[in-house]
Amino acid sequence: MRNANSATDFTYAQSVTIIYNHMPKRNSLNQMRIIDFRSDTVTLPTDQMRDAMASAEVGDDVMGEDPTVNQLEGMAAEIFNKESALLLPSGTMGNLVAILSQCQRGDEFIVGNWSHIFRAEAAGFSVLGGVAVQPLLNAPRGMINSHQLEQAIHPNDPHYPITTLLALENTNVYCGGTILTCEDIKALAEVTKSYGIRIHLDGSRIFNAAVALDVKVSDLVKDVDTVNFCLSKGLSAPLGSILCGTHETIQRARRWRKMLGGGMRQAGVFAAAGIVAMETMVDRLAIDHINARKFAIGLSTIPGIDIDPGKFPTNIMFPKILSRSAKSLADSIELKGIKVRVVSDNMWRIVTHSGICETDIDYALDVIRTIFDDQVDS
Secondary structure, three states, X not given: OOOXXXXXXXXXXXXXXHHHHHOOOOOOOOOOOOEEOOOHHHOOOOHHHHHHHHOOOOOOXXXXXXXXXXXXXXXXXXXXOXXXXXXXXXXXXXXXXXXXXXXXXXXXXXXXXXXXXXXXXXXXXXXXXXXXXXXXXXXXXXXXXXXXXXXXOOOOOOOOOOEEEEEEEOOEOOOOXXXXXXXXXXXXXXXXXXXXXXXXEEOOOHHHHHXXXXXXXXXXXXXOOEEEEEOOOOXXXXXXXXXXXXXXXXXXXXXXHHXXXXXXXXXXXXXXXXXXXXXXXXXXXXXXHHHHHHHHHHHHOOOOEEOOHHHOOOOEEOOEEOOOOHHHHHHHHHOOOEEOEEEEOOEEEEEXXXXXXXXXXXXXXXXXXXHHHHHHHO
């Protein structure tokens, strides 16, 4: 297996070749060129993944008898240096079972106010688990202040819920794909350990962080108790998320997965794609970061767009649209095949991924620049 934790320097020519081999081929010369920057969730499985899925050895995973799932879970536990791992259908379920497995009803966990768990997972921890949440202010790059964290931990008093868990996110999507370093997490872990509080890491894009920092992913998670990462974003598998932790925690998580309806039978069909994803798609994340940087720099030269490329270190960016409707401009560029996500009246979200190559960046910049120039002239 290739080293799944190292960053690799790619030339643009290499990036075009590598990504082209992973991209779906267009059916017709007359078909509109579609470039989808809305999310890395739109990635498609590679031919190698499809071949692995077709030939996967399978069994009943709920009974623990699917050999391909067992192989994938063992691989994940080894790479993350955790005792055990569990395959789940989605990242949201992975985060949910991690919280439910480490908090009792009436407990509380602390989380950043710009975290995906707090903002975009339907408060499942409260609805289904009776777990309270205390959000703390995220710094612009997704960090939580260690002093504020300590102040937020409740004393042993019957008036308050018991603070049981801290939930972090790396990379932080709402902060722009920002990164927590090993030192950042260690500083927070020093606080939590002194109070007997566990740490869960929403590592949906943790490999992006590891590649950007050029560190082993196991080093990034050594101070957390559980970590959940996605196979279906930058790694381009069709579905799946994996939760890693101790044997005891993963056994509880397995029970919660079944209770939530996430128990899968011949899941080796999907696990096979996950194995290929972890073996072949990690190092190439560096290409996504290169393309995102090029796109951000290009956007920064267009009058009417406000973006600081230095604030977006991985594959996610949030350009501001000045004095115009972000929605109307998004509609205009979509007519030319460019899709972005509109997140507010004056902001887009753009994400690069394995379906985007350097020539797509060039084309998108030309389209956006032309439309901006046309609206200025009109």
